[in-house]
Amino acid sequence: MADDALFEFLHMEMVAHVYKEQASRAETEQERNTCVSVLEGMGFRVGQGLIERITKDAPSFKDDLDIMKFICKDFWINIFKKQIDNLRTNHQGTYVLQDNKFALLTQFSNGKQYLEEAPKYLAFSCGLVRGALSNLGLDSVVTAEVSTMPSCKFQVVIQKT
């Protein structure tokens, strides 16, 4: 679908731009963290905006798990056109969301070749989740990891206040 392609292409451009711009300044480990946080910040704000629209007609949530299920289903489908394949929790505020075919990684080869490039393409999506949760009243830390392309795990740790 060319529809999804618009988002995917734009996302690619954005990642490329943020990294290129930083490369033109200085190349240190710290700068690299800046790129990730720039992308994460963009995702955060987009996530906040999207969740507002998506939850407009949704019933209210009864607990954190209920919110996470909504993220895995409605929110994910809206953005990535599929659900999260697996949701796990330790029932103490940590959730692992596994997407076996993550849309923003499917353009890459399955080999190990691009594995180290993958984190660049996950920062925005970590932000999306954190932004959405934030608007639903949950502070969280969201990280992602890839072991085999194009599958991806997002870990969400809810911050108790």
Place this chain on the structure above:
Amino acid sequence: MADDALFEFLHMEMVAHVYKEQASRAETEQERNTCVSVLEGMGFRVGQGLIERITKDAPSFKDDLDIMKFICKDFWINIFKKQIDNLRTNHQGTYVLQDNKFALLTQFSNGKQYLEEAPKYLAFSCGLVRGALSNLGLDSVVTAEVSTMPSCKFQVVIQKT
């Protein structure tokens, strides 16, 4: 539709980011042109990618006008969920595409207040059109102007080789 919102929000973030990053360097007229050309360049590459997918099953085009009609209809619908409202040409390689309710301007107030902000939000789309035409074999110069929000005119001048 939250679907379109994803693209609109991401586009907003991108414009904001490109301008903020430049502002942190130096603020001269030249820098401002850089922002426009950064955004235009991103649009160009996204347009190239999209048109390839959209034309995959399309019949071949018989002339430039035929290509422009395709841009006004299929290409525009794919990205902005509506057609161009009016297409004019002088039959000498200049085309004016008018969108009476341009998706990337609808978030703004209709007043004159934001009129000078508008060009920022058009650069990416000018690039989209130029990229699409480029992949269809037409070199062009694409500019945009807004007189009343949220309506917008894109002028395409085909470059003869």
